Amino acid sequence: MSDYTKILLEEHEMPTRWYNIAPDLPEPLPPPLHPGTLQPATGEDFAALFPKALIEQEMSTERYIDIPEPVLDVYRLWRPSPLFRARRLEKLLDTPAKIFYKYEGVSPAGSHKPNTAVPQVYYNALEGIRKLTTETGAGQWGSSLAFACAQFGLECEIWQVAASYRAKPHRRTMMEIWGGVVHPSPSNLTEFGRSLLAKDPDHPGSLGIAISEAVSEAVADPGVRYALGSVLNHVLLHQTIIGEEALLQLAKVGETPDVLVGCTGGGSNFGGLAFPFLREKLAGRMNPVIRCVEPAACPTLTKGQYRYDFGDTAGLTPLMKMHTLGHDFIPEPIHAGGLRYHGMAPLVSHVYQLGLVEAISVPQRECFASALQFARTEGIVPAPEPTHAIAAAIREALACKASGEEKVILTALCGHGHLDLAAYDKYLSGEMVDLEFSDADLAEAMKSVPVIA
Numbered sequence: 001m002s003d004y005t006k007i008l009l010e011e012h013e014m015p016t017r018w019y020n021i022a023p024d025l026p027e028p029l030p031p032p033l034h035p036g037t038l039q040p041a042t043g044e045d046f047a048a049l050f051p052k053a054l055i056e057q058e059m060s061t062e063r064y065i066d067i068p069e070p071v072l073d074v075y076r077l078w079r080p081s082p083l084f085r086a087r088r089l090e091k092l093l094d095t096p097a098k099i100f101y102k103y104e105g106v107s108p109a110g111s112h113k114p115n116t117a118v119p120q121v122y123y124n125a126l127e128g129i130r131k132l133t134t135e136t137g138a139g140q141w142g143s144s145l146a147f148a149c150a151q152f153g154l155e156c157e158i159w160q161v162a163a164s165y166r167a168k169p170h171r172r173t174m175m176e177i178w179g180g181v182v183h184p185s186p187s188n189l190t191e192f193g194r195s196l197l198a199k200d201p202d203h204p205g206s207l208g209i210a211i212s213e214a215v216s217e218a219v220a221d222p223g224v225r226y227a228l229g230s231v232l233n234h235v236l237l238h239q240t241i242i243g244e245e246a247l248l249q250l251a252k253v254g255e256t257p258d259v260l261v262g263c264t265g266g267g268s269n270f271g272g273l274a275f276p277f278l279r280e281k282l283a284g285r286m287n288p289v290i291r292c293v294e295p296a297a298c299p300t301l302t303k304g305q306y307r308y309d310f311g312d313t314a315g316l317t318p319l320m321k322m323h324t325l326g327h328d329f330i331p332e333p334i335h336a337g338g339l340r341y342h343g344m345a346p347l348v349s350h351v352y353q354l355g356l357v358e359a360i361s362v363p364q365r366e367c368f369a370s371a372l373q374f375a376r377t378e379g380i381v382p383a384p385e386p387t388h389a390i391a392a393a394i395r396e397a398l399a400c401k402a403s404g405e406e407k408v409i410l411t412a413l414c415g416h417g418h419l420d421l422a423a424y425d426k427y428l429s430g431e432m433v434d435l436e437f438s439d440a441d442l443a444e445a446m447k448s449v450p451v452i453a
C-alpha cells in the first residue's frame with residue numbers, strides 16, 4: 001500500500017459512463033444565445049454544426065451518459081491511463097505533501113484531446129456525416145481529430161493558425177499521417193480568410209479566426225459538420241473519464257485530494273479531471289480546494305469579464321456566457337499554444353463565478369523552470385500547457401514544506417512535450433521572456449463584446 005509509484009486500473013475497471021455536472025450545479029448554467037435574436041439558442045441553431053447526439057449531450061440534464069461500445073473500444077488503445085505518485089519530485093522539493101498526476105500523454109496523439117475526438121467522430125459517423133472541419137492552434141486538437149477520423153473512416157479538414165503552421169511543421173505531419181488535410185489560417189479558401197489576407201498577406205492568424213473559417217466551411221455543406229476540441233459542454237463531458245478514473249485510482253490507495261490543480265485553456269482537461277471531484281465535494285464526501293491555472297499572458301478567468309461573447313473572431317457562433325478577454329483579443333505568442341484562447345468553457349466560468357473553484361495565473365518562465373524539475377525527477381517531458389499545473393502543484397508543495405502540512409495534491413499531466421522541444425530550447429538557452437498582458441489591449445478588445453441588456 002505504501003510503496004506505489006504507478007496506480008493502474010484493469011481494462012475491465014475502466015468507467016463506462018461520462019459524468020454530466022449540469023444537474024448537480026447549485027444554480028443552472030446560463031444558456032447560449034442566438035446571436036441574432038438574443039433568445040436562448042435551440043438545438044436547431046446548432047444543427048448545421050453538430051450531429052444530433054452531440055447537441056443532445058450539450059443540453060442534457062442526465063447525470064450520467066453511457067459511453068458507446070465502439071468508443072470504449074478505441075479508448076482501450078490507451079485507457080485506463082496511469083495515475084502516478086510523483087515521489088521523486090516530492091523528494092527533490094523536500095515536501096511532506098503527496099503529489100499525484102494523472103497522465104494523459106499515453107494517447108496516440110499525446111494528449112487528453114482524443115478522449116473527446118473519438119466520441120465526436122463516432123456520433124458524426126452514425127449520422128452519416130462524410131467530413132469534419134476544425135481549427136487547431138499548436139496542432140494537438142487537429143492531430144487528435146485526424147486520428148479519430150481515421151478510426152471511423154471520415155475525412156478531416158483542418159485550419160491551423162498560420163503562425164504555428166509555419167513554426168510547428170511536425171504536428172502538421174502528424175495530421176497528414178492520419179489522413180487530415182491542413183490549411184494555414186487565415187486561408188484564401190474562405191471569404192473571411194481572404195479579407196484578412198488582403199490586409200496582411202503574412203497574417204499570423206489566431207484560434208478565433210481559424211474557428212470562423214472551419215465553421216463557415218462546415219455550414220456550407222450538409223454532408224460536413226464542425227468539431228470543437230474544448231469549451232463546449234459535451235467536450236467537458238467526454239473528458240470526465242479522466243476524473244472518474246482518477247477517483248477509482250486514488251481510492252485504490254486510500255487517498256483523497258486536499259488540493260486539485262489543472263491548467264485551463266478552454267477548460268476541457270481541467271473540467272474533465274475536476275468535475276467528478278466537484279461532484280464528490282458538493283455531496284459532502286470530500287472537500288478539496290479546486291484551482292484553475294492559466295497563463296499570465298492570457299488570464300481569461302483572473303482578468304477577463306464574465307459576459308456573453310462569441311466563441312470565434314468573425315462572430316458566427318452562438319453567444320456564450322463565459323469569462324472572456326474579448327473575441328478580438330489576440331494573446332501574446334506564449335509557448336503554451338493550447339492556452340491562448342480568449343474565452344473559457346461556460347461550465348468552468350460558471351463554477352468559478354459561483355465560488356466553487358479558484359483561479360491563479362502563472363508566468364511562462366516559472367512554468368518551464370517547474371517543468372525541468374519535473375522532467376529531471378519524474379522523467380516525462382510535459383507539454384507547455386500542463387507546465388502551468390505543475391508550477392501550481394510545486395507552489396502548493398513548497399507551501400506544505402513551510403507549514404508542515406501533509407496535503408494530497410492532484411493534477412493532470414494532460415500531454416507530453418515531445419513536439420514542443422523548441423519551447424524548451426528557448427528556455428534552456430535563456431531566450432524565453434515572460435510576455436506582458438496589456439490592460440489597454442484588453443480594454444480595446446472588450447469594446448467588441450456585445451452589450452446585452
Ligand SMILES: *Cc1c(COP(=O)(O)O)cnc(C)c1O
Pocket residue numbers: 111112113140141229230231263264265266267268269270338339383385386414415416
Ligand atoms: C489543447 C490542450 C490544452 C488546452 O485545452 P483545455 O481545453 O483547457 O484542456 C491543454 N493541454 C494540452 C496538452 C492540450 O493539448
